[in-house]
Amino acid sequence: MIVDRQGRRFRNLRVSLTAACNYACTYCVPDGKRLVAAQDELSADSLARGVAYLIEAAGIERLRITGGEPLVSQRLEGFLAAVARLDLDDISLTTNGQLLARKLPQLQAAGIRRLNISLDTLDPQAFRRIARGGDLASVLAGMEQAGALGMHIKVNMVPMRGQNLDQVLPLLDYCLARGFELRFIELMRMGHLARDHNAFLQQFVGLDQLLTLIAAQHAFVQVDAPPGATALRYQVPGKGHFGVIANESVPFCRSCSRLRLSSTGWLHGCLSSGNRHYIGDLLEKPRHQALPALQRLLVKALADKQELAFSGDVMVMKVIGG
Ligand code: SAM
Helix, strand or coil, rough: CCCCCCCCCCEEEEEEECCCCCCCCCCCCCCCCCCCCCCCCCCHHHHHHHHHHHHHHHCCCCCEEEEECCCCCCCCCHHHHHHCCCCCCCCEEEECCHHHHHHHHHHHHCCCCCCCCEECCHHHHHHHHHCCCHHHHHHHHHHHHHCCCCCEEEEECCCECCCCCHHHHHHHHHHHCCEEEEEEEEECCCCCHHCCCHHHHHHHHCCCHHHHHHCCCCCCEEEECCCCCCCCCHHHHHHHCEEEEEECCCCCCCCEEEEECCCCEEECCCCCCCCCECCCCEEEEEEEEHHHHHHHHHHHHCCCCCCCCCCCCCCCCHHHHH
């Protein structure tokens, strides 16, 4: 197993099925231009082979399928079928939920039981302003259908000053009422926000401010999070839980176990590092040739992790898989 000086190793793999997305969220892309699929995206089989090799070479235990928007990808069906054959107990998917209702049968058939759905507001106008695409009613319908099927749902919200702070309590109430776990993600200095400090600082809402807002309406206590978890977890007694991924306020780099594989075959050991390592060519080689080379690249990818705190990078989240 590849372990660094801080005792960190890769356990959680995020695979971006495509860089394409049907939204163009303000915090993700600067100019409202939707990202399209790269010309050189790998096939579903190659990406699934990447997962299989990484399970062996890095000891990956959990897989999250992401993007871009994974539900727009033509590779979804083939990839789900291929990874279902691998020895992984935990396969989950992150989506903006726009196409969820129609893709649910496929996800269910592939054994996906856990979904993270990104939703920044329950206000249709603010929704269109932030996502610059999509339709709120379709997202809510898909989410409620998934909930009715017994899927475990976490909702991701990025709270931003001047954009959706008035939605913190309505979204929390919406989630608590349905047994969904709301997770607030502190705005990250990624993509254009890594360059434009003013835009970042104007919108950033930290843990303390967020908890003060919530405390105005709900009593809550902090509870233990599972080992290696990135979110701080809170219980609203008798009602449910919520979480905060406090990248800036309480950085979790010291225990980060994430590895990312892009749709074009690049490994990223850290969101905050511009370094990446190409494995697309290795995935066409037989296992006995690929694994030693892969292990050498994994040592480099692990060394890319920051020691303490997330500092951001100009990479766009959709390209590497948020
Ligand atoms: N399309 C899928 C979705 O919307 O969930 C998956 C990809 S998206 C990049 C994954 C997550 O990254 C979303 O929850 C989104 O809110 C988050 N994200 C993207 N850019 C961010 C930023 N600058 N700061 C915080 N979260 C960000």
